[in-house]
Amino acid sequence: MKLIIFCLYVFLYFNCIGGTIYLPKNVSVPAIIAFGDSLLDVGNNNYITTMTKSNFLPYGKDFVGGKPTGRFSNGKTLADFFAKALGVKEYVPAYLNPFIKEKDLLTGVSFASGGTGYDPLTATLSSVIPVSIQLDMFKQYIWRLKSMVGEENVKNIINNSVFFVSSSSNDFLVNYYSVPMRRLQYDVPAYSNLLVKLAVSFIQDLHKLGARRIVVFSAPPLGCIPIERTLAGGSERKCVDKYNKAAILFNRKLKEHLHSLEKSLPQSRIAFSDFYNPLISIIENPHKYGFEVADQGCCGTGKLEMSYLCNELSATCQNDSSFFFWDSLHPTEKGCDIFTKIVLPDLVKSLF
Template sequence: MAYSFNQTKPLVPAVIVFGDSIVDPGNNNDLKTPIICNFPPYGQNFYGHKATGRFSNGKIPTDFIASGLGVKDLLPPYVGYPLTPQDILTGVSFASGATGFDPLTPVIVNVIPMMDQLKLFAEYKEKLKAIAGEQKAAKILSEALYVICVGTDDVANTYFTTPFRVIDYDIPSYVNLLVSHAGTFIKQLHAMGARKIGYVGLPPIGCVPSQRTVGGGLERNCEPKRNYAAQLYNYKIQGEIDNILKETGRKDTKITYIDIYNILLDIIQRPGFYGFEEATKGCCGTGLIEVTKLCNSKTAKTCSDVTKYVFWDSFHPTEKAYKAIVNNIFDNYLSVLI
């Protein structure tokens, strides 16, 4: 079952998002960072074939979530975008590609830290109050759906690619570091008024094309240590969420863990079932390593039929794959929150 944008009435007043490139619609565009994608061929299947800063060929998950709930067709970025009063009333994304819960992760590539995303949210709340008034703003904030989607870059980039953390942490202790920061973030977001929070777990990181390339050997198999880290994180964050719910003691608070590990792994292992043909390489360039600036129209050609590919670049799924993942989220999780 997938909701459609033809809802007569929105199921929530607003969608508000925090996280990384999976849910970043363009907040990185004006940052001095290599993690940008506001150039072709990104966005080749988006409206007007426009590269907006979304890390895919078209829409990203939060666009599908917002439209599926009847809120609006696209969820805009908060930073560097000409937001209208209606944009503010119905929600935005604060997500920044390549950020993470490890405080070191955003520093390495100069993107927006998770705690700074909360500062932007505090600024957004004041704008919402100015537009809607105190009472209506409070109602919107308490009834909005909040989505948190982050952590992949911590594991794939900070832990496995740089030397900064692997010296001092084994996988379980590094996962504990991430879960601790995640718990702090959820508690602060709750203290700022969030009552319906969807917390997205980590995907099978070891099966992402770039991680197969760097860690999967000559045959580019799924890399098991990265997948183990993701699975351990997903297990521990669920326990953390349970503890936070007990601590809040508020019956109006819903924090739901959303599993994307198993649906994406199933798509990768059974691509034909979902209408795909290629699940180990991206559509952009060789599909083995190209992402962000390496995936550009000057040096990297794209595949002839993107609908056959699970992955757009070496790190991010295609619009079609994202749609399948969000359909699964609607089928299994959002009814609990809404």
């Protein structure tokens, strides 16, 4: 049985599903593995007790069969687009999905949980999966793979896969700026230092478990996210300057530390993926990227609705492909597609 499964792995490894459009010649990626928050969550929150869910319409209305899967989008998310662009597969499954198939395990999964962050308190506030527990799930995943194809083959899979990590947004928006605890303990520079320290520690732990190609997303322009414009941007819903400055500071520190970390970890390629500047460009020049609206979401009024507030009773815009944001926080399927196309060429240069 192990031989059959390993042959399947070899077939998938050398005949990547969907075609490789960004990779150098003679390079293949066996699996995509994702950690972090809702940008990469493809349904793990369906299987835990939390209010941070999206496994109901109109979420997923443009997904295969119009099915809500727990993706925080009208369709595919960043995890899916990166998996397709790197020639791995069409859709990344949620690790907690009890019906996950062995062939899906071999080509990668997402451990991400919408609402989480690097700071353990962030996950506690939203009752979601902390990144530390996601790491434990990854260890379990490795054990499952070993039982399928053997230790040496698993080492090859893990060493040659691409790992994606998206966190930090909820640390600032759900945690730091929403409840007083961390603000009483840290100013923004000190809190940024804490988050960077936690991020670096997480990457080090991934490396110890065999990860060699790791993509770490920066914080987006936090103050320009529709819900924050509504809550803190005044009557004109302007971008919130202090939130954006916090993101810029964190991103600068994160980039510096990741650069140093890459030098210290043997055989590692750690790519800092700038989420901030591409999104600012889209938000300030939506027509350039094929969007009509980039200051509110498609669901409901687009100014506050997300998760359970974006539901079957919520009216949606007539053409979601004209909106960058799907709800008041997350990109549409088209938004994810455009962002992937912007950043992936540089990521590939950094990783291979």
